[in-house]
Amino acid sequence: AQSVTQPDIHITVSEGASLELRCNYSYGATPYLFWYVQSPGQGLQLLLKYFSGDTLVQGIKGFEAEFKRSQSSFNLRKPSVHWSDAAEYFCAVGFSSNTGKLIFGQGTTLQVKP
């Protein structure tokens, strides 16, 4: 069965420090991979997605993610975290490129220290 695992439930980093949020997936076919961010009281916003091609994907707000098929991973990174990045981050797997039927991970809550 398809699944998404985000091993880190909660991460705290200092403002200006680098960030990496882990995501591992289990999916038999070519995955369509997504990262979403959810701020308190808000809906989910798409940060970036991978459908095919270059395995290093650039997203909004300075985020990037790298697809590693051999490790079944799609980790999210940011070189320098801002206080406004504090939020919950969700990794998700899709069945195809033209549907919103996604399987989500449990989420990682990011806290940013001044």
Added chain:
Amino acid sequence: EADIYQTPRYLVIGTGKKITLECSQTMGHDKMYWYQQDPGMELHLIHYSYGVNSTEKGDLSSESTVSRIRTEHFPLTLESARPSHTSQYLCASSGGSATNEKLFFGSGTQLSVL
């Protein structure tokens, strides 16, 4: 900005009441979705629709029902609410090209059943 709206934002009701959660989008998207999110947990797809008069159940079994009479409107109904229905309900719609579909989320309805 995503033009997808959910009302009410918060709802506290007693057991046995019938409720309808509203979701509307003004983007003309054919595909719409309902996700359920328990606190600290992943989102689970409970219903989706690929167009008017088309509704399907998602991966997570739900006692709720949906209807799609108009393209822009995708309400979710609970005939008799129970405390186990307490959760956040997120509506989404998707559109775009076949290889560049984007999923837009509403801000969610936080439902508490006493």
